[in-house]
Amino acid sequence: MSTSINSLSICPGLKSSLGNIITVSFILFLFTSCVSKRMFVEEQYRTDQYSKSLQECESNYSMLASDYERLLNQKLNLEMQLANEQSKVYMTEQQLEYFKSNNTNLLERLADLSVVNKAGAESISKSLEALNEQSKYIKDLTSSIRQKDSLNLVLVMNLKRSLADINDEDIIIEVKKGVVYISLSDKMLFRSGSAEINTQAENVLGKIARVLNDHSQLEILVEGHTDSVPISNACMVDNWDLSVKRATSVVRQLQTKHGISPDRMTAGGRSEYLPKTTNVTVEGRAVNRRTEIIIMPKLDEFFQLLEPQSES
Numbered sequence: 001m002s003t004s005i006n007s008l009s010i011c012p013g014l015k016s017s018l019g020n021i022i023t024v025s026f027i028l029f030l031f032t033s034c035v036s037k038r039m040f041v042e043e044q045y046r047t048d049q050y051s052k053s054l055q056e057c058e059s060n061y062s063m064l065a066s067d068y069e070r071l072l073n074q075k076l077n078l079e080m081q082l083a084n085e086q087s088k089v090y091m092t093e094q095q096l097e098y099f100k101s102n103n104t105n106l107l108e109r110l111a112d113l114s115v116v117n118k119a120g121a122e123s124i125s126k127s128l129e130a131l132n133e134q135s136k137y138i139k140d141l142t143s144s145i146r147q148k149d150s151l152n153l154v155l156v157m158n159l160k161r162s163l164a165d166i167n168d169e170d171i172i173i174e175v176k177k178g179v180v181y182i183s184l185s186d187k188m189l190f191r192s193g194s195a196e197i198n199t200q201a202e203n204v205l206g207k208i209a210r211v212l213n214d215h216s217q218l219e220i221l222v223e224g225h226t227d228s229v230p231i232s233n234a235c236m237v238d239n240w241d242l243s244v245k246r247a248t249s250v251v252r253q254l255q256t257k258h259g260i261s262p263d264r265m266t267a268g269g270r271s272e273y274l275p276k277t278t279n280v281t282v283e284g285r286a287v288n289r290r291t292e293i294i295i296m297p298k299l300d301e302f303f304q305l306l307e308p309q310s311e312s
Contacts, residue, residue: 155180155215155295162207171204179296182208186246186289193231195245197253205250208293209258220254220265221294222247227285228272243269246291 152175159173159182170188174181189201197205212220224243236242247267254260278284 149178151215152178152180155211155218158211158214159208162211163204166204179294182293182295184291184293185286186291187286189250189291190246193233193236193242195235195242195249197249202253202257205253206258209254209260212254212260212295213258215295216261216264217298218264218295219298220251220260221296222250222254222265222267223292223294224267224269225274225276225288225290225292226272227275227288228279229285239271240269243271245269250291250293 156173156175159180163171163173167188170185172181172183174183184201184204188204189197191198212218224245224247226239226243228239231239231242236245244267247269251262251265251267254265255262272279272288275284275288276290277287279288
């Protein structure tokens with residue numbers, strides 16, 4: 001009984017000692033944990049710094065490698081340029097030697113030909129005069145051709161400006177073979193199988209005539225064209241007849257209603273034998289049925305230009 005009592009009396013002291021031990025152990029654990037954590041953070045910081053330094057070094061190395069490669073390429077380019085310049089110098093020296101040698105030969109030949117008789121000198125002089133005349137003729141001819149081309153350009157611009165309100169499918173203005181062509185569709189000018197000019201076409205021909213009257217130095221050729229479909233009625237024998245009569249109708253109206261001098265104009269028919277495209281399709285036949293007004297320089301003046309100039 002007493003033993004039990006003693007045991008009970010010792011337990012509070014034991015509890016107190018155990019509590020102190022536990023407290024001290026916990027404090028030591030916390031201290032140790034704090035020290036380990038701080039060391040870990042410091043070690044991590046140093047590792048991060050080393051990593052950044054390594055990245056910077058790698059970046060600097062890449063830049064230095066790139067600069068080295070660029071400088072190496074520049075060095076190679078400069079070496080190639082130097083080699084090219086040296087080659088040019090060598091070629092120039094070779095040419096200089098050739099010219100010196102050639103010059104010596106020429107001087108030797110001139111020494112042999114130092115005496116030229118009077119007949120030879122006169123022959124050379126006449127040849128030079130003939131060459132000068134030919135050169136002058138070529139220059140005059142070139143100037144005339146340029147003048148004609150400039151006139152064609154002005155003529156086309158004036159015609160297109162005057163006919164700007166007309167459907168492009170019914171009238172085409174172009175330069176071919178050095179002359180101006182105005183192509184008028186038959187549906188705008190005539191009824192089918194007829195050579196009588198429509199009222200609408202009179203307005204179009206009037207606009208063309210105003211431009212032609214401003215260029216009285218030019219001649220006018222009017223050509224009628226048909227498709228390949230045969231025609232034969234009381235008024236027309238065949239397509240030849242139709243094409244000629246249509247061309248004549250246009251010339252007659254340009255003369256009587258718009259005052260173009262008849263001595264500037266020629267009317268002709270080409271029938272079906274100069275098509276612009278195939279006659280197999282309806283669209284092709286419509287294109288081939290047309291009247292063309294061809295504006296060109298006066299032929300007599302043009303042929304005079306081609307004649308060689310007589311010696312004065």
